[in-house]
Every structure is written in structure tokens, then in C-alpha cells.
Amino acid sequence: MTVSSLATGAPRAYVVADLGGTTLRIGRMSEGAGSARSVRRVATEGLGRYRGLPAQTLQDRVVEQLTRELATYLGSPEGAGANAVGVSFAGPMTKDGTVLAGPTLWGGTAAPLPIVDILTRRLGVPVMVANDITAAAWRYASAEPDPFCLITISSGIGHKVFRNGEVLISDSGHGGEIGHWRVDPGEDAVPCECGGRGHLGGMASGRGVLLAARRAAVADPESFGRSALAGPAGGDPAGITNEDLAMAIRADDAFATRVLRTCLVPLALAVNCIFTAIGVRRYLFIGGFAVAVGPRFVTLLGDELTKLGCFGLTDEEIRDMLSLGATDDDHCLIGMARMLARTLPATAGTGGGA
The missing domain is CATH 3.30.420.40 (ATPase, nucleotide binding domain)
Incomplete structure (x- = not known):
């Protein structure tokens, strides 16, 4: 799919996923919509369920589950016609889409994970991946006129500071x-x-x-x-x-x-x-x-x-x-769709976000 096909015509539709330490959520969002539709929720096949397994084994399980669930959703009536996939990921990552760690997903040290490359190759559609709190911050960006700090209290704790139209984090994934x-x-x-x-x-x-x-x-x-x-x-x-x-x-x-x-x-x-x-x-608490x-x-x-x-x-x-923050659990799904709408037409169709 070319960038030009994404930038013209009817409002675009995205399949968006939120991979957390406890739950994997996948849904569909149309450009400009305020909520996700047809959201599926499954327990994450990671540390929360299989605490005794090695970190690398858990990472492999999580990636396989994410890929399988996204492929299934894209092939379903709910995912039909989606222009792109966006995934929020519970862990620090570089700007090019390499996950550096997954403390609540697989615990200890595992190999750096080029998740954007993996998903793009297996799914065959443009893919964007961002840290979960980075994605969630975009849900609130238009409603918060002043700089704010978004903090999630869930399986773990993460934060991001949003200021002057951007999340303050380094390209190498440090911060937040x-x-x-x-x-x-x-x-x-x-x-x-x-x-x-x-x-x-x-x-x-x-x-x-x-x-x-x-x-x-x-x-x-x-x-x-x-x-x-x-x-x-x-x-x-x-x-x-x-x-x-x-x-x-x-x-x-x-x-x-x-x-x-x-x-x-x-x-x-x-x-x-x-x-x-x-x-x-300004400090907003979700999770x-x-x-x-x-x-x-x-x-x-x-x-x-x-x-x-x-x-x-x-x-x-x-x-x-x-x-x-809002009392639903769609922060990352909504924020991910807004990131896609804002950045995908200006890119080559794939990418990551710290």
C-alpha cells in the first residue's frame, strides 16, 4: 500500500492494539473517531501468566501472540479494509521501532526486539509502534493546552511529559x-x-x-x-x-x-x-x-x-x-489512532515511536 493511497479519499480506518502486561486489546478506529469499536481483549501470554519461564521464551510467546491476534483481526469483518496497524507497547523503545525491554511483559533481559520490522513483514500493511504511554498521551494532547505529565498505574508504572506538540523522550528510547x-x-x-x-x-x-x-x-x-x-x-x-x-x-x-x-x-x-x-x-493518572x-x-x-x-x-x-484521566481502558487505542493520522502520511508507511 502506498502513502498516497492513505492520504486521499474516505476517512481512513486503523486496526489498533494495546499490548500491556496483563491484557492485549485490539480494536478498530476510524480517523477522527472518539472511541474504538469491536475491541477484543485477551490475557497477555507473558510474565503475568507464565512467571517461571525465561525472559527470552516469554518474549517469543508475546510476539507470536501479538502477530497471530493482529493477523486474525485483520482477516475478520471488523478488520477488513484497514489502512494501517498501530501498536502501543508496554516498554521502552527507540525511534526506529526497536523494543529495548519489557519488564511487565517478559521481565528480565531478552534480545532487542525490532517489532516494527517483524510486524510489517508478517502482516503486509503499514505498521507503527509506540511506547504505550507515548500513545496514550496523544489522546489528551488536543484537550490539554498546557504541558502535562501522563502517569499510568497498572501492572507497572510509566510516564510521559507532553509539551509543545511532542512527547519529551530521546530517539534512543530514554526517558518516560x-x-x-x-x-x-x-x-x-x-x-x-x-x-x-x-x-x-x-x-x-x-x-x-x-x-x-x-x-x-x-x-x-x-x-x-x-x-x-x-x-x-x-x-x-x-x-x-x-x-x-x-x-x-x-x-x-x-x-x-x-x-x-x-x-x-x-x-x-x-x-x-x-x-x-x-x-x-498538570498530572493525569490512568491505568x-x-x-x-x-x-x-x-x-x-x-x-x-x-x-x-x-x-x-x-x-x-x-x-x-x-x-x-478518562475511566475507560482505550487510552492507548485512541492515542495510537491519532498518532497514525498525524504521522503516517508523512512517512514511508512504517515506523516506530519512542
């Missing part, structure tokens, strides 16, 4: 990975799925908060026994789930709320650091865990951030910086 900022230098710090220790994502992501809740339940069985979490978990700390944890926090359960407050301290430090370093005053907790997530984070203080701001101004 606040989840791997080491906030605890101790040798016995909580392990991160990337293989490091003391990283923000290992402490304040959905998986991190769940691990903290289970550990707290073991350490303080009396408080756990009084918690709304005890019943659904059958009194077993290992039975606590993210869904029940979010529900208990929304209900102001003392035990669950105390766990989250502890985990939000390093996240507040991260926001404080970004603000102090570059002065961004399955943050959305599940809802407005209370922002309220509790605001409590911790005001305790730290942000140089030059009042407590009210600090709280006003924090907001939840």
Missing part, C-alpha cells in the same frame, strides 16, 4: 520510565520485575500495592482480620486481589487505605521530582489500578504530596495539579 527510578537504595528493597530493586514500579504499581497488602496482612493478622479484605480472601493474605483491594480503599477500609498510603509516598516523591525539575503543573480506586486515589496521593510540599505552591495548588 519513572517506574524504574530507584526510590529505595537498600539491598533488601522490593524487587522490580525488570530485575532491579527498590524501583517505583515495584512499590506503587497495582502489582506493587497488592504485594504490599499481602505482606502487611502477614505482618499484622489482627488488622487484616478486621479488614473488608479478610472475607473475600478467606482469611488468607495470598487470597487478596487487586479488585478487592481497590473496592476496600474506595470504602475507606482502614487496613487497605493504610497500605495504599504507604505505597503512595514514593509516587508523591516522583511527582515532586518532576515538578521541581521541569515545572509541569487499571488507579481507575479502579477512582477519585480517592488522587485524594490520597494529594495528601502525601502536600506533606512533601512543592516549592512555591500552596496545598490547594498542589492538589489542583492531580487528576484522573
Whole structure:
């Protein structure tokens, strides 16, 4: 397919995918549409399901699943006539479309992954791949007049700063990975799925908060026994789930709320650091865990951030910086389609995006 065929005629249609550590989503979007249609969701064939497998084996499984699911969708009535494919990927990547790591997908070190080349060769249509939070930022770009920082709290933690029409990240893929900022230098710090220790994502992501809740339940069985979490978990700390944890926090359960407050301290430090370093005053939070907790997530984070203080701001101004994004899970799908609409006609039809 040529670039000229993409740039003229009826509104273009895209097949867009969001490959996350927990779920792979694939849907169809027409140019200018505000939501994805015919979205299919399947569990990602990666670390979340097969934790004992080597990183390279998991990478191979994830790539095979992604390719297979995209090919199936393109061959279905929902995917018929799509002009291009866009994929958001949960991991750092270079501008030319090489994935450097997949901490929530395959964990430790695996080979650099030229995902754009692989998908273009196997699917036979123009392909664009971008980091998931880069893609998601484009969903909000037109609605946010000032620079903003988008932070996802899901299987892991990632962020991107959007300013003057672009995401601030290097061509080599550096930047936008606040989840791997080491906030605890101790040798016995909580392990991160990337293989490091003391990283923000290992402490304040959905998986991190769940691990903290289970550990707290073991350490303080009396408080756990009084918690709304005890019943659904059958009194077993290992039975606590993210869904029940979010529900208990929304209900102001003392035990669950105390766990989250502890985990939000390093996240507040991260926001404080970004603000102090570059002065961004708008922070949007998305991701399955943050959305599940809802407005209370922002309220509790605001409590911790005001305790730290942000140089030059009042407590009210600090709280006003924090907001939840849209409460659906289509951020990356919508943002990916907008990236395609903006950039594909000016390229050779394929490419990556950090």
C-alpha cells in the first residue's frame, strides 16, 4: 500500500492494539473517531501468566501472540479494509521501532526486539509502534493546552511529559520510565520485575500495592482480620486481589487505605521530582489500578504530596495539579489512532515511536 493511497479519499480506518502486561486489546478506529469499536481483549501470554519461564521464551510467546491476534483481526469483518496497524507497547523503545525491554511483559533481559520490522513483514500493511504511554498521551494532547505529565498505574508504572506538540523522550528510547527510578537504595528493597530493586514500579504499581497488602496482612493478622479484605480472601493474605483491594480503599477500609498510603509516598516523591525539575503543573493518572480506586486515589496521593510540599505552591495548588484521566481502558487505542493520522502520511508507511 502506498502513502498516497492513505492520504486521499474516505476517512481512513486503523486496526489498533494495546499490548500491556496483563491484557492485549485490539480494536478498530476510524480517523477522527472518539472511541474504538469491536475491541477484543485477551490475557497477555507473558510474565503475568507464565512467571517461571525465561525472559527470552516469554518474549517469543508475546510476539507470536501479538502477530497471530493482529493477523486474525485483520482477516475478520471488523478488520477488513484497514489502512494501517498501530501498536502501543508496554516498554521502552527507540525511534526506529526497536523494543529495548519489557519488564511487565517478559521481565528480565531478552534480545532487542525490532517489532516494527517483524510486524510489517508478517502482516503486509503499514505498521507503527509506540511506547504505550507515548500513545496514550496523544489522546489528551488536543484537550490539554498546557504541558502535562501522563502517569499510568497498572501492572507497572510509566510516564510521559507532553509539551509543545511532542512527547519529551530521546530517539534512543530514554526517558518516560519513572517506574524504574530507584526510590529505595537498600539491598533488601522490593524487587522490580525488570530485575532491579527498590524501583517505583515495584512499590506503587497495582502489582506493587497488592504485594504490599499481602505482606502487611502477614505482618499484622489482627488488622487484616478486621479488614473488608479478610472475607473475600478467606482469611488468607495470598487470597487478596487487586479488585478487592481497590473496592476496600474506595470504602475507606482502614487496613487497605493504610497500605495504599504507604505505597503512595514514593509516587508523591516522583511527582515532586518532576515538578521541581521541569515545572509541569498538570498530572493525569490512568491505568487499571488507579481507575479502579477512582477519585480517592488522587485524594490520597494529594495528601502525601502536600506533606512533601512543592516549592512555591500552596496545598490547594498542589492538589489542583492531580487528576484522573478518562475511566475507560482505550487510552492507548485512541492515542495510537491519532498518532497514525498525524504521522503516517508523512512517512514511508512504517515506523516506530519512542
